[in-house]
């Protein structure tokens with residue numbers, strides 16, 4: 001692999017610029033624990049340059065003034081290039097994040113699909129961004145316009161590097177914003193490739209900028225910068241909370257997509273094979289490093305023994321290894337920190353008295369890389385740490401319930417509210433439970449399917465706002481009313 005392209009600096013104002021400082025950080029392959037490349041650690045000066053380029057592009061450049069259709073052409077071009085480079089991008093994602101190749105391929109396809117979808121929404125803006133609203137005074141007429149919000153700062157995590165970038169970059173561009181993207185320092189490679197792609201697509205300089213760097217430096221500087229109008233963040237609750245506090249200082253618009261501890265309620269009339277399949281998809285996909293992972297499984301008592309037997313059997317069959325090996329379904333966790341965090345959570349679960357039905361250890365045949373067996377916990381108490389907190393690994397907690405009311409109570413008893421799932425052959429019961437869940441994303445008889453057309457985001461501490469669909473576009477739009485006086489006489493109060 002040609003690594004020198006990852007060392008050339010930051011993408012600012014339509015070109016690769018030497019970094020302001022000389023600091024770098026190591027990007028590590030989680031399957032081998034070897035350093036892939038050292039990447040520039042952007043600092044406050046890099047962010048200053050990037051925001052100022054974005055500001056100029058927004059305040060006086062062509063992008064926000066173009067028609068939605070013209071912007072749509074550029075977005076489609078980006079989608080095309082992503083599709084053309086799909087194999088290379090997927091391999092990069094495997095190297096950087098560790099996920100199995102078929103999952104990475106899926107992510108890259110979805111990223112291209114996201115740009116295509118927002119190209120359409122951008123085109124639609126030409127006819128939908130201005131509309132009249134009826135006001136009761138005949139001498140006045142009012143129209144409401146949707147306008148781009150300005151310069152966006154997009155801060156993204158490491159679990160779906162390319163896809164999370166596309167969920168923010170595509171709608172921001174469609175709306176007419178310019179932006180600065182700050183990828184996670186753990187997985188910056190596909191964001192750098194995205195800068196190459198945007199460059200090839202020929203966007204006006206400064207519309208898209210990308211700065212690699214640590215959260216505490218580049219991330220913090222971007223959050224604090226007064227030239228940023230909107231912050232879009234996906235990541236942990238503590239970092240989201242810090243960003244919200246900083247944004248409060250100058251009343252920046254924010255959207256936050258944070259963690260979860262999502263429940264999956266399975267009633268006794270469910271098909272066991274289907275239930276096991278969806279449970280595994282809900283917690284072992286992407287090594288369980290999924291914000292919406294259904295990591296708390298609630299099973300009706302009478303189904304529990306049989307379901308546990310099948311779940312353990314199937315979990316033990318999962319092939320674990322390097323993401324680029326054929327047939328591998330579970331790769332390594334993303335880095336040493338995440339690995340020790342998940343191992344510590346398992347330790348804590350055992351100390352709390354919970355039991356491991358399967359997993360919980362490094363696979364015997366893999367002595368390098370951040371590998372962990374798929375892990376199933378049982379017998380945890382309602383107030384235990386592992387039942388209540390996000391682990392962000394291939395670790396599922398299974399608990400029983402005796403009736404619908406108890407299932408709903410246990411499901412909703414969480415500070416999070418990102419996703420929730422229910423399974424039963426009784427459609428009416430599924431509807432009742434779906435409505436009772438306090439969560440932004442609800443799945444019935446499945447777990448995890450995600451569509452770019454539907455809103456994505458959480459209740460409670462899982463975040464603020466929604467990504468994807470029309471809601472994702474609205475994140476980057478301001479609303480302006482223009483009210484016109486059409487009367488011939490003066491307005492009334494002072495001149496009689």
Ligand code: TXE
Nearest residue numbers: 156157183184214215219220235236239257258259291392
């Ligand atoms: O997240 P952070 P980390 C959860 C998961 C994981 C934990 C920690 O539980 O174990 O978060 O992961 C940038 N100002 N999720 O440490 O810190 C940082 O550089 C501005 C859930 O990676 O939230 C990165 O780009 N930015 C999540 C991004 O924030 C800052 C996905 C996310 O990092 C910053 C990932 C600061 N002060 C982890 N500090 C999900 N919801 O899907 C850090 N950053």
